[in-house]
Amino acid sequence: MVENGGKNLPPGASGGAVDEEPARERSDLGLSDLVKRAVSAGREVASRSKDDWVRVATSEIRTWLDRLDLPSELAKALAKMTLEVKAEIRFRPRADGKLEAEASESEVKVKPQTKT
Secondary structure, three states, X not given: OOOOOOOOOOOOOOOOHHHHHHHHHHHHHHHHHHHHHHHXXXXXXXXHHHHHHHHHHHHHHHXXXXXXXXXXXXXXXXXXXXXXXXXXXXXXXXXXXXXXXXXXXXXXXXXXXXXX
């Protein structure tokens, strides 16, 4: 009786689906390797893009901060506001003779300055 259906096959080869499995595994491994390499390349590009974006953003922020005149900007902002502070502060002597400040019922309101 002939097991391989009468085909002339090399010794050790049985023919049929068994021969297709190693080829399929090789192609799956090749596809898997291709996907891994593509994902790796994508990660590298994304990382470089992120690093470039951070570098550009950092230099822009630094340039803006170098040109910023903080005292005059604060003066402009405060000139447009009214700051109302109501506080009650008591100074009480401690056992060592130093004074201790105690604040109670303080209230702070910040209002935009009304145009007159």
